[in-house]
Amino acid sequence: MVLGPGADAELPESEVLGLLEEVGAVTVGRIAGDDVRSLDAVxxxxxxxxxxxxxxxxxxxxxxxxxxxxxxPVPISDHTAEVWLTDDPLPGVVSPCSGTPENDELT
Incomplete structure (x- = not known):
């Protein structure tokens, strides 16, 4: 799952969107203003x-x-509040829950 493609400034939004498309990810929703307000304390x-x-x-x-x-500078665009989902990991990215030896207890 990816929330806010490029919002962390590690990769540009356009590059993250390209990687998401490359692995067949789909947009499954958006964070709405009401969602944010419900998480104000956090x-x-x-x-x-x-x-x-x-x-x-x-x-x-x-x-x-x-x-x-x-x-x-990082853009705030129509994609910033999107939630993306993929069945496959992004190329070159290891999920912290992917079953690597140091993370076996997380799977």
Missing amino acids: LSWHPTEASALVAAGADGLKGSVAMRRGHA
Whole structure:
């Protein structure tokens, strides 16, 4: 599952969307403003740049946001609040729950 393609600034949104399409991922929903408001307590306790961008996208905001650590500005677009699902892992990405020896207790 991927929430907010590119919202963490590790890869550009367009690259994440391309990878999602490459593995046959589909959009299964969107985070809505009401969803964000129901999680206000959690988001205020553990805010992240990525979760703030998803929340902004869920509220319908558009634009771009400067990120820490010198990353290029990240867009808030129609894709920012999307939830994507795939049966296959993304190329070169290891899931923390994929059964690797150090994570066997998670599977």
